[in-house]
Amino acid sequence: MSKFKKKTSTQTNIPTSALPDIIFMLLFFFMVTTVLREQTILVEQKIPQATQLQKLQKKTLISYMYIGKPKNPGLYGSEPRVQANDVLISTPDIVQWVNQERDLLPEADRGLITISLKVDKDVKMGPISDVQTELRNADARRVLYASTGKIYED
Amino acid sequence: MARKKGRMSQEVNSGSMADIAFLLLIFFLVTTTIASDKGILNILPPKLDPNVPPPDIKKNERNIFNILINANDDLLVEGDYRRNSKGLDIEIKEFVLNFGAPDENATALFNSLPASLQAQALRRPESSDHPGEAVVSIKTNRGTSYEVFLEVFDLAKKAYFDIYGERVGLTADEYRALTGDDEASKALQDKGKEGIPMAISIAEPDKIGGN
Numbered sequence: 001m002s003k004f005k006k007k008t009s010t011q012t013n014i015p016t017s018a019l020p021d022i023i024f025m026l027l028f029f030f031m032v033t034t035v036l037r038e039q040t041i042l043v044e045q046k047i048p049q050a051t052q053l054q055k056l057q058k059k060t061l062i063s064y065m066y067i068g069k070p071k072n073p074g075l076y077g078s079e080p081r082v083q084a085n086d087v088l089i090s091t092p093d094i095v096q097w098v099n100q101e102r103d104l105l106p107e108a109d110r111g112l113i114t115i116s117l118k119v120d121k122d123v124k125m126g127p128i129s130d131v132q133t134e135l136r137n138a139d140a141r142r143v144l145y146a147s148t149g150k151i152y153e154d
Numbered sequence: 155m156a157r158k159k160g161r162m163s164q165e166v167n168s169g170s171m172a173d174i175a176f177l178l179l180i181f182f183l184v185t186t187t188i189a190s191d192k193g194i195l196n197i198l199p200p201k202l203d204p205n206v207p208p209p210d211i212k213k214n215e216r217n218i219f220n221i222l223i224n225a226n227d228d229l230l231v232e233g234d235y236r237r238n239s240k241g242l243d244i245e246i247k248e249f250v251l252n253f254g255a256p257d258e259n260a261t262a263l264f265n266s267l268p269a270s271l272q273a274q275a276l277r278r279p280e281s282s283d284h285p286g287e288a289v290v291s292i293k294t295n296r297g298t299s300y301e302v303f304l305e306v307f308d309l310a311k312k313a314y315f316d317i318y319g320e321r322v323g324l325t326a327d328e329y330r331a332l333t334g335d336d337e338a339s340k341a342l343q344d345k346g347k348e349g350i351p352m353a354i355s356i357a358e359p360d361k362i363g364g365n
Contacts, residue, residue: 020168023175030182048301050308052315053192054330062191116193119300125359126296136201144193145304 043068046121049150061114063101068120080123091130098138114142217287219249225297246313250288252281260284263349285350293357310354318346
């Protein structure tokens with residue numbers, strides 16, 4: 001008996017008084033890093049993977065364009081569509097959209113506008129080349145093919 | 155009276171604080187999407203003026219590394235049929251660093267390269283003259299999938315970044331991470347690409363297999 005008593009007498013509980021503080025720290029981290037989506041994305045987005053990713057220094061110069069099959073084929077059909085801001089636009093409207101986006105930038109940065117193309121994996125090159133032709137017409141020639149990182153295979 | 159007040163417990167019960175914080179934490183964990191602004195940068199060629207005919211560029215066939223991707227996502231690399239893009243980056247690297255027939259400037263460039271890159275110059279007469287002349291051309295059909303195109307484009311970029319990185323003694327990843335913000339990294343960046351332009355040409359797709 002005495003043996004057992006000895007064992008139980010050692011202190012076993014871990015102090016948990018600092019737990020809320022730790023949790024709060026994590027909470028603040030996630031609160032700060034969270035970006036709530038401002039836009040609903042109307043097209044499918046499975047971003048392809050690549051290895052040679054570059055990060056742009058100035059985020060304000062980037063305008064996003066989403067290309068993919070519409071999520072609601074009953075309303076928008078099953079062909080890949082282009083989404084800019086909140087709406088699906090047709091290819092000829094891209095020039096106008098680019099000019100609007102460019103006007104939002106400060107004068108000095110207007111030539112540096114970068115279009116981030118978030119393209120679904122299953123889209124074919126045809127629609128993409130049409131979009132690129134329009135971007136060339138709009139003189140927005142910096143294009144970022146958005147992709148996620150891939151781990152080297154070798 | 156005063157005693158009665160004093161006896162009452164002044165502390166707010168904080169035992170459930172951790173639970174509340176946990177709940178909030180889980181909410182933010184679930185809703186967080188860490189913004190990804192990463193991608194492969196490409197500069198499109200300027201708009202064609204319909205009144206001006208496209209410049210007639212005379213380039214030797216040996217200075218162009220042709221990659222064709224058809225609507226079935228098969229590859230034709232320099233006339234050879236491929237089923238996938240494996241090993242393409244190494245071939246592009248060999249092509250760029252071939253130094254088959256360097257002129258005066260290219261010889262100076264060759265001499266400025268570190269020995270490890272010089273050793274990779276195969277000097278084959280049927281491959282590129284020197285890096286300043288070498289062009290990697292990627293041509294697709296309208297029916298080619300974007301995923302395969304991006305994979306090939308990625309490999310072409312990788313070949314160039316490997317060369318740039320090796321030239322300044324960094325890995326390709328380290329070289330790409332250079333921001334060019336401060337003097338030192340800008341100098342490294344410029345030293346890497348000097349004389350070796352990243353010439354990746356993306357041809358207009360032709361109308362096969364698409365819409």
